[in-house]
Amino acid sequence: MFDEILVNVLLVLLCYVYIVIVIFVSGKLDQLLHISRKASRKFLHAMIGNLPFVIPFFTSNIYPVLVAAPFIVVTFLASPYTPFRSVSKMVKGLSEISEEGHPLGLVFYATSYTVLALFFASKPYVVAAGILPMAYGDSAASLVGERFGRRRYKVVAVKSLEGSAAMFLASFSSFTLSLFFFFTLYPFSIFGKILPALAACVVGTLVEGLSPMGFDNLTVPAFSVLTFLLFGGGF
Numbered sequence: 001m002f003d004e005i006l007v008n009v010l011l012v013l014l015c016y017v018y019i020v021i022v023i024f025v026s027g028k029l030d031q032l033l034h035i036s037r038k039a040s041r042k043f044l045h046a047m048i049g050n051l052p053f054v055i056p057f058f059t060s061n062i063y064p065v066l067v068a069a070p071f072i073v074v075t076f077l078a079s080p081y082t083p084f085r086s087v088s089k090m091v092k093g094l095s096e097i098s099e100e101g102h103p104l105g106l107v108f109y110a111t112s113y114t115v116l117a118l119f120f121a122s123k124p125y126v127v128a129a130g131i132l133p134m135a136y137g138d139s140a141a142s143l144v145g146e147r148f149g150r151r152r153y154k155v156v157a158v159k160s161l162e163g164s165a166a167m168f169l170a171s172f173s174s175f176t177l178s179l180f181f182f183f184t185l186y187p188f189s190i191f192g193k194i195l196p197a198l199a200a201c202v203v204g205t206l207v208e209g210l211s212p213m214g215f216d217n218l219t220v221p222a223f224s225v226l227t228f229l230l231f232g233g234g235f
Contacts, residue, residue: 022043065114132175145159145163171201207224
């Protein structure tokens with residue numbers, strides 16, 4: 001029993017270390033590689049999206065929640081809305097990244113991951129259905145849309161068809177590849193998940209196109225997972 005708890009705690013700590021390293025690297029990328037702060041932020045966005053791949057190795061569902069939940073508080077304290085400016089200075093790199101995008105974008109990200117881990121940690125591929133479109137799909141949409149977006153449209157926020165196409169392709173490819181990983185650990189048919197995955201990524205793309213900046217970190221995971229489940233992906 002003690003050994004099992006120890007292994008889970010070590011995994012949680014490794015996840016914390018991974019997150020801290022990603023935050024640190026993201027804060028330095030603009031200096032090291034001379035890329036935009038937006039690209040640095042999207043690197044952070046994508047790399048944090050890899051955390052669902054660790055979930056199968058926990059032996060209790062509470063531990064994946066403990067990985068994400070503290071970062072709701074941390075990201076809020078790093079945001080412009082923090083009541084403690086001294087804390088914001090302590091996490092300067094994260095604070096600067098937060099201020100470049102939607103002020104609460106990272107808070108929404110951590111909230112989405114926490115809620116999905118709370119309800120679906122026993123089926124990490126369901127968590128991935130929400131997190132990977134948000135992590136890789138939204139990042140691709142933002143970067144491609146900014147660089148190559150020519151066909152603009154606006155429902156709530158200004159988006160581009162090129163960005164939406166990148167959103168779908170990155171979402172579907174990353175999530176489909178993840179299913180091959182989860183297939184080695186869980187008893188399901190890859191072919192049985194393709195249609196739910198396709199539907200989830202189509203809906204996630206549409207929702208991203210309709211969502212205000214920053215709020216897609218809530219809407220994309222929620223609607224992608226709901227669609228994945230409605231099409232039978234949770235079985």
